[in-house]
Amino acid sequence: MSRLAIVNARLLDPATDYDGPGGVLIEDGRIAEVVRGATSFGEVETIDAQGLCLSPGLIDIRVKTGEPGAEPKETLKSASLSAAAGGVTTIVVQPDTDPAVDDPAMVDFIQRRGAALNLVNVFAAGAATKARDGVRMAEIGLMNEAGALYFTDGDRVIANSRTLQRVMSYAGAFNALIACRPADPWLSEGTVATSGELATRLGLSGAPAIAERIQLERDLALVEQTGARFLVDQISTEGALDTLARARGKGLEVAASVSINHLCFNELDIGEYRTFYRLDPPLRAESDRQALIEAVRDGLIDVITSAHAPAPAEDKRRPFSEAAPGAVGLETLLAATLTLHHEDGLDLLTLLRPLTQGPASLLGLDSGVIEAGAPADLVLFDPDAPVVIDAAKLKSKSKNSPFDGRRLQGRVMRTIVAGRTVFVA
Template sequence: MNARPLAFANVRLLDPASGYDGPGAVIVTEGVIADVVRGAGPGKLSADIEVIDGQGKLLIPGLIDIRVKTGEPGAEPKETLKSAARAAAAGGVTSMVVQPDTLPVADDPSVVDFILRRARDIELVNVYPAGAATKGCEGKRMAEIGLMRDAGCLYVTDADRPIVDSKVFQRVLAYARSFGVPVAHRPADPWLSAGAAATAGEFASRMGLPSVPVIAEKIGLERDLALAELTRARLIVDQVTTAAALESLKRAKDKGLDVKATTSINHLSFNEIDIGDYRTFCKLDPPLRSEDDRLAVIEAVASGLIDVIVSAHAPAPAEDKRLPYDEAAPGAVGLQTLLPALLTLHHEGHVKLIDLIRTVTSAPADLLGLPAGRLAKGARADLVLVDPNAPVIVDADKLISKSKNSPFDGRRLQGKVLRTLVDGRTVYSA
């Protein structure tokens, strides 16, 4: 905790949970928000309060990123929990949910407990584990969902691997529902997707890349939604990236199914043409889509059809990326570029700022029941002070993550994190 109470004065408060966007101040005491003052300044403060003049900059709740990969345990050269936490703090991410496809896989309570204990030792940002839906993320036998829930996992998922066996997936959904645990699942037809490095179309054909048709996402999603309706489970659709799948998602939500959807900041910021001359930093899973799909997904964010935006942080060392395109590892780091990329979308006029910030604050908090994501008296003091207009040119070599595989390398973004607080402690300052 800070030795002294803090007051952020002369700031623009943006709180999607309450819908407020305007001038104000926030006072932090003993790790929580002691008061939120809207409009005029906080008035006369006692001498023991440290006052930070925000100079009109943006003060928002700390970001919540619910899809982050690390290498720990088992592949620490890619990323450790500590290096990921440091990158998160620099990016304004105060809470992150780490994926279970580690070595060993987080498919039992002992690995979940290990991650929670390591995060407490690091004392930077809030780290929560997701548990594996099936043993070893192999899609064959159900993992210990109830025990992992009791140990502290927030949802279950097999990460990048779709559960092919519909009977197994039905059991996972039904069992998770009995414990109130959401299931996150990547919508993809596994046979159409096998070996794909790009999205099928003229561009992939010209580049000679093995590709997957966009209908593979819709086919996978239709099956998942049918089983979610059958079991009445809570389903998180993991990274919707195509216009075709959005039609299925809307129909399911209109029917009242308990379905939420995410998309990645990468698929909002890039299209298949950004692969350029076989740029492996732009090889992602799911692969980058057409410009029409990108614009459709942005519109789905603006309308609220897509609930949450994730960084899809997936570190890969240079030796896994400096290969022929179809052999290179997919994935990109994204913890530090998530917020400036979101702000750039706002500056380009695609989505209202409050709606963008909602997708990384109150929306994921409400989805997973986290005590974060809002500027309110008594709330946890996870805060980010941001200059939304500051230009940022991304230099991948200077990113804090151990791996430097960023598709944003060299791109000009707009929005700079000035200060990040977790539980009232300053964990990053520019």
């Protein structure tokens, strides 16, 4: 029996709203005992946390990799190493690989490959339609049996309402979760920024913020009609938040995620065509960013994601309108989220909840908590330690980080998965 104790920690457990001194005893990859207050577990291998924060490991439900099909961008191994360095103990890989994750064999490949690496927990999200074409429904039932945690076409909008209705109705039979990006395709197609004075001045094609609310209204009408479990993927505008709140008020089973990028940056960060800030959805107005922060504070948003989307230099160092959208974020997720604590006054439990308990509850995982019997997936971190992000030193194969050169506060000191240390600073 392998045993490990972590003592003298500041325990942060959003599931029980506990923030105080304590420690844990780990046996055979699971938490055997949690003690609040002074801790001592006798003769056992011990890590003295020296007052550092110990929380459940982060769960990132929106991670793109290049494997299979585009390994030079990112492999499952490099993504897992990045996750471990960022305190992320579970990742959910998006289905936009080549070939797409649209059948049970591909789900099995992703999860077996991830398990063989023996680093972090790797799960797959299945495509909602075959080849993510938005027309033909994928094998949702079989992928659900194979272990896919939810179903989405990722950045592609399912524009055909009949197709999405069928997907939702079929998924409902398995209580499966469907996720969609809310972006009206006719208003958003071919755009690279948010409509407004800045986009006009820079000569960039922009989509109005209302495109998000229009599509979300359609999606939620179908949720109401089918009774499906639904995730609003990467909500980014104040108007869409209002629509989400009304749907929740009706009792619809609707959750929402937000990218850390949209909590930390606004459209002005594009500056003079800085392509590392070329994202999808695009960066929004400062009023939208502030509304998103308040939605996290109030619990309207259930999940914060890194929206990890690796792109090599040759895909980013282009004219803004031609640059690949997206940014890497696994390794910077915790430190970036902590800026909302240091600069906006959100308490640590409020910030950790959509990084741990929120996604775990949404996806039916038994992690995301610090309690006896739960997996020993934990992160030990110093919330105040200064760190300057150097993109060249990130473990991701791609270095397209909008946080490059930025001074943050918060350093991951140790990441533990199933009782194994997979990263130590």
